[in-house]
Amino acid sequence: MKIERRVISVIVLNEHGVLSRITGLFAARGYNIETLTVAPIPGSKYSRLTIVTSGSPRVIEQIIKQLHKLIPVYKVIEHSELVEKEMVMAKIPLEERLSDVEALCRAYNGNIVNIGKDTAIIMAADEPSRIKNFIEALKRFNPKEIVRSGVVAIER
Amino acid sequence: MAQMSGAQMVVEAMRKEGVEVVFGYPGGAIMNVYDEIYKHKYFQHILTRHEQAAVHAADGYARATGKVGVAFVTSGPGFTNAVTGLATAYMDSIPLVVISGQVPLSMIGTDAFQEIDAVGISRPCTKHNFLVKSAEELPLILAEAFYLARSGRPGPVHVDIPKDVTAQMGEFDYPKEVRLETYKPTIKGNTRQIRKAVEAIVNAKKPVFYLGGGIIHSNSADLVRRIVAATQIPAVETLMARGTLRYDDPMLLGMVGMHGTYAANMAMSEADLLIALGPRFDDRVTGKLSEFAKYAKIIHVDIDPSSIGKLVHIDYPIVGDLKAVLEEMAPLIEQKVDPERYEAWREILKRYQELHPLKYEDSDKVLKPEWVIQRVGEKLKGKARISTDVGQHQMWTAQYYPFTRPREFITSGGLGTMGFGFPAAMGVKRGVPDEISINFTGDGSILMNIQELMTAVEYRLPVINIILNNNYLGMVRQWQTFFYDKRYAETDLSMQPDFVKLAESFGGVGYRVKTKEEFDEALDEAISKGVVALIDVLVDRYENVLPMVPAGGSLYNMLLEYKD
Numbered sequence A: 001m002k003i004e005r006r007v008i009s010v011i012v013l014n015e016h017g018v019l020s021r022i023t024g025l026f027a028a029r030g031y032n033i034e035t036l037t038v039a040p041i042p043g044s045k046y047s048r049l050t051i052v053t054s055g056s057p058r059v060i061e062q063i064i065k066q067l068h069k070l071i072p073v074y075k076v077i078e079h080s081e082l083v084e085k086e087m088v089m090a091k092i093p094l095e096e097r098l099s100d101v102e103a104l105c106r107a108y109n110g111n112i113v114n115i116g117k118d119t120a121i122i123m124a125a126d127e128p129s130r131i132k133n134f135i136e137a138l139k140r141f142n143p144k145e146i147v148r149s150g151v152v153a154i155e156r
Numbered sequence B: 001m002a003q004m005s006g007a008q009m010v011v012e013a014m015r016k017e018g019v020e021v022v023f024g025y026p027g028g029a030i031m032n033v034y035d036e037i038y039k040h041k042y043f044q045h046i047l048t049r050h051e052q053a054a055v056h057a058a059d060g061y062a063r064a065t066g067k068v069g070v071a072f073v074t075s076g077p078g079f080t081n082a083v084t085g086l087a088t089a090y091m092d093s094i095p096l097v098v099i100s101g102q103v104p105l106s107m108i109g110t111d112a113f114q115e116i117d118a119v120g121i122s123r124p125c126t127k128h129n130f131l132v133k134s135a136e137e138l139p140l141i142l143a144e145a146f147y148l149a150r151s152g153r154p155g156p157v158h159v160d161i162p163k164d165v166t167a168q169m170g171e172f173d174y175p176k177e178v179r180l181e182t183y184k185p186t187i188k189g190n191t192r193q194i195r196k197a198v199e200a201i202v203n204a205k206k207p208v209f210y211l212g213g214g215i216i217h218s219n220s221a222d223l224v225r226r227i228v229a230a231t232q233i234p235a236v237e238t239l240m241a242r243g244t245l246r247y248d249d250p251m252l253l254g255m256v257g258m259h260g261t262y263a264a265n266m267a268m269s270e271a272d273l274l275i276a277l278g279p280r281f282d283d284r285v286t287g288k289l290s291e292f293a294k295y296a297k298i299i300h301v302d303i304d305p306s307s308i309g310k311l312v313h314i315d316y317p318i319v320g321d322l323k324a325v326l327e328e329m330a331p332l333i334e335q336k337v338d339p340e341r342y343e344a345w346r347e348i349l350k351r352y353q354e355l356h357p358l359k360y361e362d363s364d365k366v367l368k369p370e371w372v373i374q375r376v377g378e379k380l381k382g383k384a385r386i387s388t389d390v391g392q393h394q395m396w397t398a399q400y401y402p403f404t405r406p407r408e409f410i411t412s413g414g415l416g417t418m419g420f421g422f423p424a425a426m427g428v429k430r431g432v433p434d435e436i437s438i439n440f441t442g443d444g445s446i447l448m449n450i451q452e453l454m455t456a457v458e459y460r461l462p463v464i465n466i467i468l469n470n471n472y473l474g475m476v477r478q479w480q481t482f483f484y485d486k487r488y489a490e491t492d493l494s495m496q497p498d499f500v501k502l503a504e505s506f507g508g509v510g511y512r513v514k515t516k517e518e519f520d521e522a523l524d525e526a527i528s529k530g531v532v533a534l535i536d537v538l539v540d541r542y543e544n545v546l547p548m549v550p551a552g553g554s555l556y557n558m559l560l561e562y563k564d
């Protein structure tokens, strides 16, 4: 069966141990997590998780049903029409040509956000597939550290 | 509204929930609760001799009565001992509330004495769990625990209560009704789907009812009997559904699966429509999935959406409470289905039944375990509840005992927990005191909770344990015979205690029997005396459970005989 990538949003009650229920479910049933982000939904008692996963259609269906089955899960949103973004930050040595670095960041909705003693910190925020390209392109500036945020998504 | 301690709240909540018995074992972290138990006598507390047994007893009580079973244990080892009980109940969807003590809130995370991450451990083997953070939230949590345990697809719920929370004072405002925004089981089935399913039945030529444990949980055996009678469609039962139809129902083909009957397994394999009512397509039932019910469209009714389509493609999924769905379905079926239509199919299956009925060779030299079970059936049919442990004796009981009604057969299906039978049978006896409580067990299994002889004697729970003693971990030995060239690695149980003296030393009664006459005498005496009994029945060491579908094989490829 065909393996497909899926972005799933889960709205959960903000309560003790809720994240471990979700990650525990994925671990116990052998489902993949590519990325996972979580933050409270402003002005509510809920949090929103965005999970990027992959599997055959039957596995994806089970993931969604099993998530639903968890008691503190309020809603599972399976995206079809959505806007996805991911953020990445990196440290670039000051010896690199920062003007080139900056131009690259700009092309990916980013910027140089901090300049320290030895390194500059840069960021970019874009679609996950473009973030991959960005990281590829960044390599020639010898990044010392790269930090990715994981995907967040919202329906169109 | 009353001010009271967390410990008092626990006891009051039991009263509100109408709990009549709690099985448990005290210890440091839960002593405040036990102190309240001492002061109030709202419910009986039964002190088992091991926490695992407390949970199994609560489980047996729940299976026999349909009510929520309750167990109390302390933190650390008390809780970890209870985990097998939780997992057993979880796999079979049994409603339990298990309350454990925990170290005080301020000490959580410090590796304190008898601290263990209890909710971390119970998470994957409960329907839900709670770590209580204040006495204030305790009433609501306890009410939710009972509600979650019994509603929807039932299951065990674990509540972990730190010691200082049981000492804290708070308002006791017990909710009359629980409503959870994030949990709303679907009760009513989709009417369009139900109509389509009925249409499929009307048009089928070779339909089969595939009856599962959901029927027992939802108390819908009466409706199932009505529909089976109206349609004259043959039916198979899973291990967990035994007793849905009476053993002598002409439509019953017997148990399905690894040790199912030839006719039941062939019916599944040749059917053009499966009407699956609350089963879960367990691998012990389906065998090789790609060959399972290859020619059949499948209707699956289940309250748990994740159960539908998990392993097998379902053509007519119906999510809902089985009882509600069948109430809607029954009149439609009665109106539309013509039982004549399936006559040819019934004929085929009847031939399969005649071709390979369940059979064993009786002997006058040695007792056959099958004979013992049948004999108990002749004597006690409809008058006893039958629990089992796990192994060959369990499968023979499922095959040969004449079940007459739901909740008559109490067995650990999903987890297959040796040591379940005796404590469960105690819980059964407590739940239905007017009936005889039998536990068919093995010489291996019985030793896994033998300490409960003390509990049973102390609380006058006269369980009759019938040990089908083959001096082997028989089921494993059988696999070694069939699949490992008789290399009997660590399955020989020739070293045995004297079960008669063992029973007597606890204040019970023991019998050792080798013949049919001795067995009859022992059973009659144990029943008439109303005592806790161990009947050590020496049976044929090398008897095998047949038919057998080898693990991973297809249902239609059964071993029907084993010749040495």
Ligand SMILES: Cc1ncc(C[n+]2csc(CCOP(=O)(O)OP(=O)(O)O)c2C)c(N)n1
Pocket: B389, B390, B391, B392, B393, B394, B416, B417, B418, B419, B441, B442, B443, B444, B445, B446, B468, B470, B472, B473, B474, B475, B476
């Ligand atoms: C707690 C536990 N440990 C191990 C097993 C694996 N197991 C399944 S059946 C069986 C043998 C049981 O022996 P006995 O109770 O004598 O029953 P018999 O098969 O001989 O009737 C074993 C070891 C199990 N089901 N449960």
Ligand SMILES: [Mg+2]
Pocket: B391, B442, B443, B444, B468, B469, B470, B471, B472, B473, B474
């Ligand atoms: Mg044995």
